[in-house]
Amino acid sequence: MKQPKVIFLDAVGTLFGVKGSVGEVYSQIAREFGVEVSAETLNQTFIQSFKATTPPIFPNAEPHDVPQLEFEWWLRVVKTTFEQAGTIKLFSDFSSFFSEVYIHFGTAEPWFVYPDVLPSLTKWRSMGIELGVVSNFDSRIYSVLQALELRDYFESITICTQVGTAKPDPQIFAIALEKHDCAPEAAWHIGDSITEDYHAAKAAGLRAIWVNRNGKS
Numbered sequence: 001m002k003q004p005k006v007i008f009l010d011a012v013g014t015l016f017g018v019k020g021s022v023g024e025v026y027s028q029i030a031r032e033f034g035v036e037v038s039a040e041t042l043n044q045t046f047i048q049s050f051k052a053t054t055p056p057i058f059p060n061a062e063p064h065d066v067p068q069l070e071f072e073w074w075l076r077v078v079k080t081t082f083e084q085a086g087t088i089k090l091f092s093d094f095s096s097f098f099s100e101v102y103i104h105f106g107t108a109e110p111w112f113v114y115p116d117v118l119p120s121l122t123k124w125r126s127m128g129i130e131l132g133v134v135s136n137f138d139s140r141i142y143s144v145l146q147a148l149e150l151r152d153y154f155e156s157i158t159i160c161t162q163v164g165t166a167k168p169d170p171q172i173f174a175i176a177l178e179k180h181d182c183a184p185e186a187a188w189h190i191g192d193s194i195t196e197d198y199h200a201a202k203a204a205g206l207r208a209i210w211v212n213r214n215g216k217s
Contacts (some may be wrong), residue, residue, distance in 0.1 A: 004207065006180045007124055008158075008173070010191030011135035014211055016111045016148055022046050025110050026081065026101065033097045037087045045084035049077050055136055055166035063162070070138040070161050074102060106140035108147035114213070121153045132156035134176045134189060136166045136196065156180060167193075168200030177206075 009015055018025065023043025030037055056073040058066060078098055082088040091097055104110060124131060131154050135141060138161045145151040158176040160166035165175070177187060184205030191197020192213050201208035 003127060004129060004188045005186040006130040006132055006177070006182045006188070008132045008134045008176055008187060008189040008201075008206070010167075010189075010193065010197050011133055011137045011141055011145075013192035013213055014114075014190060014197070015117050015133070015150060016113045016144070017213065018110055019112050025104070026078070029101055029104065030082075030087075030091075030097065032100075033091060033093070035087060035090045035097075037082075037085055037090075041085045042081060046077075046081045048084060049080040052080075053077055056138060056161045057164050057166050058161060059164035061164075066161055067139055070140075071102060074098075074138070106143045108144070111144060111148060113148050113150065117150070121150070125153060130155050130180050130182075132158065132176055132180065134158045134167065134172060134191075136160045167196040168203070170200065170204035173201060173204035173206060 021039060021043045023039040023041070023046055026042045026046065027037055027039040053076065056070055058069045061069055075098055078101060079088065079094070082094070088094060121131060133141065133145070133154050133156070135158070137159055139159070141157060141159055142151070145154070145157075156176060156179040158172060158179065160172060163172060163175050165171040173184070173189065177184060180187070188207045188209060189197060189201035190209045190211055191201070192211050194210060198208045198210040
C-alpha cells in the first residue's frame, strides 16, 4: 500500500478523550457552585443537547468575532443540558459557572491522550508523512493541543468554526487538503465517528480509517 502524503486526524475521541465523562466534569464544577446533580443525568442531557444542536459554523463571521460566537454556541448547549436536567434554577450565577466550564475545557485538565497516539504520530513523522487535524472542535483546540504536548506534530489545523463548514460536509476536507497541496487520494483521515469521519472522508475521496475507541459494534 502506497504511503500517504498526509494523514488527517479528528481530535476529540481520536487524539484525546474526556477523563471520565462530560457529565462528570460538569457535575464536579457545579458542586463548586453549590449545585448537586448526578454525572449520569448530566451526561445524558449533554448528549441530547449536543446532538440536537447544529454544528458551530459561522460562514459569514469576521475572524475576530469567532471566539465570541463559539462561546455563545457552547453556552446554549450547556444551558440546555442543565435545563433538561431540571437544575438550572439552582444556580445563583449560571454565567460564572459556564465561564469556568468553558475555560476548563481549554486546558489539559479534563483531557487524556490515548496511549496509541504519540507512538503513531512519532512513527508517521519519521516516515516523512505530513500531519493535520480536521475537527468540529472550536478555537480552544490550539490551547488544548499545546497543553497536551501534541501541537508540534501538526502542520495544519482545520476546524469548523474557522472555515464555516463542518464534517460530514466534504468541503472541510477540501480546505484541509489545500493547505497541504494534496490530492484527496494521497491522504488518509482517521477518526472515531462512522458518520463524520469514516463516511465523510470517503465521500470526499480520502482513504478513511475508523478508530473504534469504545468497542461499538
